[in-house]
Amino acid sequence: MSEKKVFTYEEVKEHNSKKDLYMVIHDKVYNVSSFVDEHPGGEEVLMDVGGVDATDSFEDVGHSDEARELLESLYVGKLKRTASDPVPKLSQSPSAPGTTSADAGTAFYAFFFIAAVVAFGAYKYMQ
Numbered sequence: 817m818s819e820k821k822v823f824t825y826e827e828v829k830e831h832n833s834k835k836d837l838y839m840v841i842h843d844k845v846y847n848v849s850s851f852v853d854e855h856p857g858g859e860e861v862l863m864d865v866g867g868v869d870a871t872d873s874f875e876d877v878g879h880s881d882e883a884r885e886l887l888e889s890l891y892v893g894k895l896k897r898t899a900s901d902p903v904p905k906l907s908q909s910p911s912a913p914g915t916t917s918a919d920a921g922t923a924f925y926a927f928f929f930i931a932a933v934v935a936f937g938a939y940k941y942m943q
């Protein structure tokens with residue numbers, strides 16, 4: 817079972833019809849054609865993410881372990897991601913951008929405050 821294919825995002829994109837439906841979840845490629853009619857969430861949602869990265873849609877629903885096991889049986893290969901390919905939110909850096917920039921801002925002002933105190937001390941020392 818190690819002869820699984822490696823797909824580019826461009827290749828996956830071509831499989832976007834109901835009879836030939838691929839999607840990417842966590843950088844793995846799944847052929848969901850045989851499952852479209854059986855999906856408890858309906859075929860429409862699967863068609864919407866046909867040929868694209870469905871990681872966020874899949875995880876947003878909070879699928880059960882059973883659904884994840886089912887996924888294994890539909891696995892056809894790995895995704896070879898290139899720099900220009902879209903990246904799901906879930907794969908991006910988990911650090912909250914708001915907090916980091918606020919922290920960076922605080923550090924920035926603290927640096928200037930300390931520099932001012934040191935400069936003032938040096939000035940006084942020179943007198």
Ligand code: HEM
Binds near residue numbers: 857878883886887
């Ligand atoms: C090949 C990928 C997928 C598999 C194998 C799968 C499988 C399943 C399974 C087994 C359920 C029943 C509940 C559960 O066990 O969690 C379910 C429900 C559901 N799925 Fe998926 N799913 C897939 C992709 C998606 C995607 C991409 C969406 C997009 C939004 C989606 C939306 C839903 C919704 C809304 C339900 C809830 C249906 C309800 O409870 O009324 N699924 N799915």
